[in-house]
Amino acid sequence: MLKLKRMMYISGSFSKAVFVLLFLAVQGKVSAQEVSEQEVSEQDTLRTFGPRIGIDLVPFFYYFTEPKIIGAELSVDFEIYKNLYPVFELGYSSTSVSEETFDYESAGNYARAGIDYNLLKLKDRSEHHIMTVGFRYGISVFKHSSENILIYSDYWGDYISEPHENSLRGHWIELVGGIKVEVVSNLYMGWLLRYKFLLNQNMDPVMIPAHIPGYGNGVDTSTFGFSYSIFYMIPLIKK
Amino acid sequence: MLSRILIFIISILITSCISVEICDDDNNSMMVAKFMTMKDEMPADSTVASLSLYGIREGRPDSLLYNQDPTNNFKVPLDPHHDFTRFVLQIGEQTDTLELTHRQELYGISYDCGFGNLFTLDSIGYRTGMIKSAEIKNDMVDAETKEDDVHIWLFL
Numbered sequence: 001m002l003k004l005k006r007m008m009y010i011s012g013s014f015s016k017a018v019f020v021l022l023f024l025a026v027q028g029k030v031s032a033q034e035v036s037e038q039e040v041s042e043q044d045t046l047r048t049f050g051p052r053i054g055i056d057l058v059p060f061f062y063y064f065t066e067p068k069i070i071g072a073e074l075s076v077d078f079e080i081y082k083n084l085y086p087v088f089e090l091g092y093s094s095t096s097v098s099e100e101t102f103d104y105e106s107a108g109n110y111a112r113a114g115i116d117y118n119l120l121k122l123k124d125r126s127e128h129h130i131m132t133v134g135f136r137y138g139i140s141v142f143k144h145s146s147e148n149i150l151i152y153s154d155y156w157g158d159y160i161s162e163p164h165e166n167s168l169r170g171h172w173i174e175l176v177g178g179i180k181v182e183v184v185s186n187l188y189m190g191w192l193l194r195y196k197f198l199l200n201q202n203m204d205p206v207m208i209p210a211h212i213p214g215y216g217n218g219v220d221t222s223t224f225g226f227s228y229s230i231f232y233m234i235p236l237i238k239k
Numbered sequence: 240m241l242s243r244i245l246i247f248i249i250s251i252l253i254t255s256c257i258s259v260e261i262c263d264d265d266n267n268s269m270m271v272a273k274f275m276t277m278k279d280e281m282p283a284d285s286t287v288a289s290l291s292l293y294g295i296r297e298g299r300p301d302s303l304l305y306n307q308d309p310t311n312n313f314k315v316p317l318d319p320h321h322d323f324t325r326f327v328l329q330i331g332e333q334t335d336t337l338e339l340t341h342r343q344e345l346y347g348i349s350y351d352c353g354f355g356n357l358f359t360l361d362s363i364g365y366r367t368g369m370i371k372s373a374e375i376k377n378d379m380v381d382a383e384t385k386e387d388d389v390h391i392w393l394f395l
Contacts, residue, residue, distance in 0.1 A: 099350075099353065100353070101266075101353040101354065102353055102354060104350075146347075146354070149345065149353075149354050150353075151265070151266045151267075151319060151353070151354060151355060151356060151382075152264070152265035152266065152267075153265060153267050153316060153319060154265065155267075155294060155302075155304060155316055156294070156296065156316060156318045156319060156320060157299075157320065159319040159320060159356070161345050161354065162345075164345060205346075206344075206345055206346055206347060207346070207347030207354075208347065208350075210350045217350075219349070219350060
């Protein structure tokens with residue numbers, strides 16, 4: 001006898017994604033208008049360069065979703081050559097879920113490195129808004145575990161398995177695109193849309209991780225991600 | 240233009256996030272045995288008029304697990320509590336005891352369906368002579384048995 005477990009659900013991650021996308025749509029439209037409507041200043045001011053340090057606000061939103069995901073992410077980028085921005089991102093993420101036949105936990109750190117390329121042509125050197133496309137390589141070092149694993153058996157008696165735990169490393173590649181707008185001097189806000197490709201889904205032969213920190217659900221070999229961040233650029237160099 | 244791109248992305252997300260998954264009520268690993276006979280020195284299907292099958296459960300009374308007539312195969316769950324599973328087969332007036340030794344390891348079926356046991360069959364034993372010989376055809380028994388799976392042949 002089969003039980004049809006129908007999940008015509010809009011999943012937790014999907015509802016998060018829709019919420020963030022709608023938010024970004026409004027924000028992005030406003031930001032694009034702001035960029036396009038700004039008058040190009042005749043004054044050719046000094047352009048400031050320096051490391052831009054950002055904090056992603058999306059992980060704080062996930063704290064209030066079900067299942068709850070606790071996390072934080074920092075990023076740093078620096079324009080080393082015209083329109084080229086090497087980017088490094090570091091973060092932590094953890095979640096725990098209790099299902100009918102098992103409990104699941106996953107927690108760990110992750111890092112991404114890559115390059116953004118600025119597509120926005122601004123004539124005024126005093127403006128620092130950027131619209132970028134780029135890529136990332138991501139690695140996650142994490143531990144996931146399942147406890148209270150129950151396998152029903154009417155005839156032989158229910159079977160309770162030993163807990164399963166494994167320390168893992170996940171690797172993935174991301175294609176990214178987004179904008180950063182300088183809202184006041186050296187202070188930026190921006191969003192980034194990520195499309196991620198998992199490189200080693202079968203990292204655990206017993207169970208595919210349901211939560212890979214920095215990537216998402218390991219069941220999906222490709223998935224979307226979002227960042228909405230606030231940045232501060234440390235003005236080290238003026239040219 | 241941006242709004243069109245966003246609508247396109249949302250459409251992809253909706254498509255990719257709606258899924259239908261079918262899970263068994265339990266995640267028993269079912270072994271499929273097929274009755275065979277030798278015909279012109281070649282193995283051929285064999286059908287028995289009636290089959291009753293009892294599992295031998297330590298510390299618990301044996302009870303009827305399978306009853307079918309006529310049939311040329313049976314599908315039964317393996318015992319996850321031991322490294323062997325024992326059955327009593329009754330075909331007509333004849334009986335035999337079938338003993339399967341196996342190893343097992345845990346595996347995740349899916350996040351929605353939970354865990355199952357993957358059994359590896361090591362050997363088949365039988366006692367009284369009703370079963371002439373036996374052969375393992377597929378030693379891997381998992382919780383996702385398909386229609387045409389056959390794990391062992393029993394020659395009568």
